[in-house]
Amino acid sequence: MRRAGDNPRNIRGIGICHLYVDKNADLERALAVIANAKVQRPTVCNALDTLLVDERVASTFVPQIAEYLHRLGVRFSVCEQTYTLLDGLGFDLSLAKPEDFGIEWLSLTIGIKVVSDIDAAIGHIRHYSSGHSEAILTDDIHAAAHFMNEVNSAAVYVNASTRFTDGGQFGLGAEVAVSTQKLHARGPMGLEALTTYKWLAWGDYTSRV
Template identity: 75%
Template structure:
């Protein structure tokens, strides 16, 4: 039964993708504006559905970090809808022609950007992803099959219902956006093998989901969304200003993938700086997990002993790892060992150290004197994002519109035959 259900979803999505592929930029803007208006009109209904999910999550004993991730109140929903306006204002990447050239045989050759076709997205917890991905997919002429987590099923169903109605109101097939509304986990593995219809899979979730998709999919998979992010405080850092950046990266929203997980501190400034940093972090309710040298420097604090396992953990909570390192190369070595390839930062006023760090650290986003919290499609000017890719093919970092396109070669001859 599940197999037939997925086959039907795939067929409907593929058929819908044909209707989307050649929409004009004006038609897409009209569509996205209709979605924004419909979501605004249905805000009370969507928030009420989310309240059911939050209540169920609390009853099930989910931790506060997970509850924060699935929360979609009126304020957050307004922000999600406002992001649609940002996407409307972005240039349409579809139909752009580039690399035009005239071959020696007289044939004119170029590449034209086109939609991927059908995108399958598997995600956990956050219901705003349902809107973000649907909007980006439609802006790029792609149909999408969504499979959210069971924790946000009511929210996702309410949102998908509104989006599908808005799509239909514009004279387009509502199956351009489809939600798998059955929590049966076998539907995930089934979706991963729907290669007759789905062109790309994007998993947004923890390591288990990423591994499952990588191992079982017969469709290209974009891995990402796991952020084990580091910030290195160099001996030439402006320490008074560094604390605010670290607090921002850790505390502003600790449950997201670009939140800071580990601070690396040069041993030359550790004795002077760590007491100040520890006081600032604990004042914000942050739990400290530190190396042996950190614990010795901070005897007044209840510091949990750091291990390779803790340094390999994406905290998604008010917990942070601290390690004192001998020099910048030791910091880089630690990042290479434990990073997920998401976001790393250096705080320093030494241009040579900054250049060395940014050249040697090969994560999707590398920062100088800035918070890791900026790794985000909206902050990068990409509009909303499908995911943050930590791999190198075909997209890397925040995946905006261009990451949902491919291209085809167009060749124009004069009844040209190959000699």
């Protein structure tokens, strides 16, 4: 597993990816999306590392998602509030230290943290994210827009798995890489992102005025 400090944040290949479950999410439909993001290919850079859950739905949703993921072999590194909700229920559970939320797990381990609201989720992402892929699950269009505007990662999703950050999925053909830089290529990269160009200018003895 890799921690956020192991690599500069502008180097491709490290993806500490987050998914936030908003208070207005469809909790039943959220289960399969989260499982896809975590379990489909847990060793890749767009797999989910940390699940953030709004405290107003945490008491209901956290045990549900834990049971769903536990059946798929997932282990949990969790905040104190999550630990209280899950302790004694038979899950593979450990209490996370703050620095553990900066880990790219690359395995069937997921971090879970209960947050007070969407802004707390955004703050957590800004602190721990590698700028790769983040997602929100919500039926509130205003929450979705706020999240997309405030989270500055290479790929930001509403009601979709982080596993879509892929050149083939984005229609770029065979993927070359995923870039978390802001210049010049960002996100999934196909061949075009690795090409360069030059300007050819023809004048008629032209001077600039």
